[in-house]
Amino acid sequence: MSKKQTYVIIFISAFLLSFGMIQSSPTAAIESALAATKPHTNISSAELKVGDTVTVEGQIPAGEDLFIVIAAQTTFAPKDALGVKERKRLTNKDNIAKDKKTKKTIIDPATGKKKLKWKPGTTIPYLYYIVTNNPEVFGKVGDKRYGGAFFWKGLYKTNMFYLTKWNKLSDLVKEYLGPIKTKEQWNFLTYAHEKKFGINTIGKEGTLKGKVVIFSRTVVTDYNKEPYYWNKGTSVWLDKATGKFKASFKTFRHTAPNTKFDVFVNSQKAGTYNLAAKGYWLSRGWRYMNPLWILLGAVVIGIWFGMMGAGGGMMMSAYQVMVVHTSGPMGINAANTLKPSNAPLTFFSSLGAMYRYAIKDRRVAWPLGMCFGAGIFIGAFWIGPNFSAKYLPMMVYKHWLGILTLSMGMRLVYELTPRVMEKRKAIKSIIAKFNEEVKKAREEGRAARMGKIETIKGGFGAIWDYRFKFWGEEFAIKPWIFGLTGIFVGVVAASFGIGGGFLLVPIMTTLAALPMYMAVPVSMIGTMFSSVCALAGYFLLGYYPDLVIATCIVLGSFAGGVIGSRIQGYFTEKQLKWALAILMFFLFFRFTGTEIWI
Amino acid sequence: MIYFNAISDFMDLIWEEISVVFPAIGGLLAILFYPLILMGPAVAIIGIVLSTILITRWLSVRTEPERLKKLRSDFQHWMSVRKAAMQASDNENQKKINAKAVDQSYLDEIYVKMYIESTCWNGLTKGVPILLMLHWVTCQFNTENLIAQYGKGYVVKLPFALGVSGDTLGAFGWFLTSLVLCYLGLWMFKMVKRGSIRKIFNICI
Numbered sequence: 001m002s003k004k005q006t007y008v009i010i011f012i013s014a015f016l017l018s019f020g021m022i023q024s025s026p027t028a029a030i031e032s033a034l035a036a037t038k039p040h041t042n043i044s045s046a047e048l049k050v051g052d053t054v055t056v057e058g059q060i061p062a063g064e065d066l067f068i069v070i071a072a073q074t075t076f077a078p079k080d081a082l083g084v085k086e087r088k089r090l091t092n093k094d095n096i097a098k099d100k101k102t103k104k105t106i107i108d109p110a111t112g113k114k115k116l117k118w119k120p121g122t123t124i125p126y127l128y129y130i131v132t133n134n135p136e137v138f139g140k141v142g143d144k145r146y147g148g149a150f151f152w153k154g155l156y157k158t159n160m161f162y163l164t165k166w167n168k169l170s171d172l173v174k175e176y177l178g179p180i181k182t183k184e185q186w187n188f189l190t191y192a193h194e195k196k197f198g199i200n201t202i203g204k205e206g207t208l209k210g211k212v213v214i215f216s217r218t219v220v221t222d223y224n225k226e227p228y229y230w231n232k233g234t235s236v237w238l239d240k241a242t243g244k245f246k247a248s249f250k251t252f253r254h255t256a257p258n259t260k261f262d263v264f265v266n267s268q269k270a271g272t273y274n275l276a277a278k279g280y281w282l283s284r285g286w287r288y289m290n291p292l293w294i295l296l297g298a299v300v301i302g303i304w305f306g307m308m309g310a311g312g313g314m315m316m317s318a319y320q321v322m323v324v325h326t327s328g329p330m331g332i333n334a335a336n337t338l339k340p341s342n343a344p345l346t347f348f349s350s351l352g353a354m355y356r357y358a359i360k361d362r363r364v365a366w367p368l369g370m371c372f373g374a375g376i377f378i379g380a381f382w383i384g385p386n387f388s389a390k391y392l393p394m395m396v397y398k399h400w401l402g403i404l405t406l407s408m409g410m411r412l413v414y415e416l417t418p419r420v421m422e423k424r425k426a427i428k429s430i431i432a433k434f435n436e437e438v439k440k441a442r443e444e445g446r447a448a449r450m451g452k453i454e455t456i457k458g459g460f461g462a463i464w465d466y467r468f469k470f471w472g473e474e475f476a477i478k479p480w481i482f483g484l485t486g487i488f489v490g491v492v493a494a495s496f497g498i499g500g501g502f503l504l505v506p507i508m509t510t511l512a513a514l515p516m517y518m519a520v521p522v523s524m525i526g527t528m529f530s531s532v533c534a535l536a537g538y539f540l541l542g543y544y545p546d547l548v549i550a551t552c553i554v555l556g557s558f559a560g561g562v563i564g565s566r567i568q569g570y571f572t573e574k575q576l577k578w579a580l581a582i583l584m585f586f587l588f589f590r591f592t593g594t595e596i597w598i
Numbered sequence: 599m600i601y602f603n604a605i606s607d608f609m610d611l612i613w614e615e616i617s618v619v620f621p622a623i624g625g626l627l628a629i630l631f632y633p634l635i636l637m638g639p640a641v642a643i644i645g646i647v648l649s650t651i652l653i654t655r656w657l658s659v660r661t662e663p664e665r666l667k668k669l670r671s672d673f674q675h676w677m678s679v680r681k682a683a684m685q686a687s688d689n690e691n692q693k694k695i696n697a698k699a700v701d702q703s704y705l706d707e708i709y710v711k712m713y714i715e716s717t718c719w720n721g722l723t724k725g726v727p728i729l730l731m732l733h734w735v736t737c738q739f740n741t742e743n744l745i746a747q748y749g750k751g752y753v754v755k756l757p758f759a760l761g762v763s764g765d766t767l768g769a770f771g772w773f774l775t776s777l778v779l780c781y782l783g784l785w786m787f788k789m790v791k792r793g794s795i796r797k798i799f800n801i802c803i
Binding site for chain 2: 084279280290291292293302305306344345347348349350515520532535536539540541542544547548550551554555557558559560561562564565566568
């Protein structure tokens with residue numbers, strides 16, 4: 001046999017052998033052929049706890065970049081948003097494409113309709129990350145101004161990772177995005193990770209600079225190579241020569257319990273892992289938090305309220321924003337869970353007291369109370385929740401809460417001015433001369449029962465002109481004016497999830513010159529109306545409170561209140577007012593993004 | 599940070615111990631209210647709300663702190679001071695000035711203290727039990743349980759649509775509605791019992 005014949009026989013044998021292999025086991029042959037290109041991966045564990053670090057290691061074809069996509073199996077589409085206002089905004093406002101320069105709506109020439117960045121049914125994973133050694137292909141690091149309220153926006157400067165436009169992504173990279181397949185999905189993902197409303201409504205994961213949420217991490221890389229704040233907890237090692245890699249990624253501490261994640265390595269599905277709960281999950285607060293911490297914080301605020309006697313609802317709102325970080329379920333903006341969760345506090349603070357002072361002691365000027373109530377009903381039931389749910393998402397809510405705290409702080413400083421303090425002292429001296437008379441009166445048994453309101457001019461006309469006597473002193477007021485004022489109070493109270501007592505009492509003491517013990521019972525009717533109406537209004541819109549947060553707040557603040565009222569005597573009025581004023585100014589600076597570190 | 603973590607771990611430990619008690623209490627409540635639960639979710643929730651209100655009222659009256667009683671008597675005292683101050687002059691303007699002086703220097707302050715004390719005590723004795731019951735009711739009568747037990751996923755069907763939940767009310771909504779209805783009912787009952795329904799109108803007008 002010649003050399004040539006030998007080669008022919010070997011070639012034919014090899015051909016027949018390989019042909020036979022394919023015939024006998026086609027998949028095995030394909031798999032073996034693909035084996036060279038498919039990444040070999042291993043996920044550290046299929047069962048992890050939230051906040052744990054997940055490690056993915058294996059091998060990809062040599063020379064390639066590493067793209068690990070980690071996507072939650074739980075998905076979110078704008079049309080499925082639980083909150084009615086959020087649904088409307090995501091499907092009918094924020095998704096409309098606008099010209100960057102003119103801010104005008106772009107009309108799609110093909111359809112003649114408004115051009116949409118995403119559709120109501122566009123689905124994205126609720127949490128989505130790309131761990132890579134080459135983040136530049138997905139976007140770029142750019143400047144970001146942050147901090148400051150809407151009136152001094154962008155006080156500070158930092159960096160953030162901006163996702164690039166879909167059209168600028170290469171076709172190869174588009175293949176590596178896992179469940180994100182379309183331009184609409186990419187647009188919606190960008191919105192969910194870069195816009196505050198998207199972050200506070202969908203993923204709830206904020207990457208912080210100080211105490212300010214800048215954006216939500218999407219593309220992360222090795223922290224040692226690129227030490228940006230969003231890369232903390234991520235390590236990526238890739239040997240391009242061999243294709244061997246190891247990547248670690250710290251999972252989000254407040255991921256909903258039992259969320260399953262799909263892991264894709266360079267477009268190939270590499271596996272799945274589950275994130276189990278760690279700690280107590282607040283089902284509507286959408287956070288892990290030991291309720292005892294909420295309770296403890298509420299006790300501290302309660303003590304404060306007990307000593308100061310003002311601003312309980314407002315301080316509790318601040319506490320929820322700053323410490324509890326009430327986030328609301330997926331599809332509901334954080335603020336729309338926070339507000340109804342705060343309302344029970346004001347409801348129960350007025351419930352018992354109102355019964356005693358209004359019904360039993362009859363110290364309520366009813367025409368005034370009912371007019372206030374009617375106004376508050378309109379404000380807190382119809383206008384407030386609708387207005388607040390639509391126009392006061394978490395970010396704006398914080399700014400306005402800051403302005404409220406500022407106004408309260410300024411009022412306190414005014415009360416601390418020497419002029420007002422002197423006036424108060426002078427009044428106190430007048431009383432001394434009555435003490436003797438009183439002593440006599442008590443000895444003679446003249447210390448009578450508590451005063452009750454005696455109507456002078458009542459009936460239905462009392463809505464316009466109401467006159468009554470209390471302990472011989474005559475009061476004349478126009479309840480309809482208070483009805484109108486009540487609308488404003490109702491809107492404010494429902495919008496912030498507070499009672500509105502801090503507005504009602506000064507209105508009555510200044511506008512109607514009512515003494516405090518007559519103003520408070522009426523304000524309690526107002527608070528009662530505002531909290532019931534606000535709760536009902538939010539309920540009808542589909543916004544429910546987190547009952548665990550609400551219970552802890554009520555229990556803690558009232559228990560603290562009892563303690564606070566007992567230790568109040570250890571401090572002077574001046575000390576307490578200064579302390580409250582300082583706290584109010586601090587809250588103002590915090591909520592307006594001026595102070596961002598403490 | 600180490601101390602904070604240690605405290606946090608300790609708090610978690612306490613919570614773990616406490617959280618064991620809740621299912622047991624829930625089970626006990628389910629046994630206690632079993633006859634009501636048999637009557638359907640709507641009746642059961644009304645019954646639960648009513649009994650909660652009655653218990654909280656009893657609790658609130660029985661456990662009134664001494665400080666609150668003292669503040670009430672102080673308030674009465676300064677009220678009488680006010681009266682005396684007003685009687686001390688025949689001039690109307692002077693009367694008002696005198697009354698205001700008493701208000702601003704003592705009465706208002708005592709009233710605020712009394713208000714805080716009673717508010718806190720009422721919140722503890724009324725608010726907390728009601729909220730805990732609301733929590734238990736929403737768990738006990740959640741949609742899955744309602745379907746399994748009564749074959750329907752709601753508590754009450756309304757003749758009209760109401761908000762985003764349509765024409766049905768779940769346990770949460772029905773509990774709140776029952777709460778308002780029960781308080782109103784008890785108030786009316788008290789008024790009628792006292793002798794005359796006219797009192798209600800007298801107060802309002």
